Amino acid sequence: MWRRYLTVEVERSTVAVWSDSPFTGTAEGEVFFSNGVRLRIHEELDFEAGIIASYGYEVYRGVERLYWYDDFPHPKDPELAVTYPHHKHLPPDIKHHRLPAPEMGFERLNLPFLVREIIGLGE
Numbered sequence: 133m134w135r136r137y138l139t140v141e142v143e144r145s146t147v148a149v150w151s152d153s154p155f156t157g158t159a160e161g162e163v164f165f166s167n168g169v170r171l172r173i174h175e176e177l178d179f180e181a182g183i184i185a186s187y188g189y190e191v192y193r194g195v196e197r198l199y200w201y202d203d204f205p206h207p208k209d210p211e212l213a214v215t216y217p218h219h220k221h222l223p224p225d226i227k228h229h230r231l232p233a234p235e236m237g238f239e240r241l242n243l244p245f246l247v248r249e250i251i252g253l254g255e
Contacts, residue, residue, distance in 0.1 A: 144164050160174050164249075173246075175242075189246055211230075
């Protein structure tokens with residue numbers, strides 16, 4: 133029996149990194165995938181500490197926002213304490229439906245995980 137595999141690839145990217153000082157920078161732009169998904173990226177970078185100081189990642193198919201990750205603190209939500217402040221917003225009620233996001237962090241690159249997750253959407 134033959135199995136058909138769907139290959140999802142990055143088609144193009146507008147992600148750019150710039151700095152206004154020797155100590156901080158910004159990474160921002162979009163990554164477009166062959167499965168019609170688009171990833172919007174915004175990271176504030178602290179070069180001196182070697183960390184992502186803050187971030188927001190939004191995933192779209194066309195104009196529909198599928199989900200997003202952010203580091204906005206929600207200290208009164210005990211379910212998010214395990215990965216505080218990292219969390220993922222999902223439908224239904226995407227603004228208020230949040231789950232812990234152990235894959236996200238300030239001291240590691242988040243983009244490789246996000247790309248793998250989006251490629252998985254097409255499989």
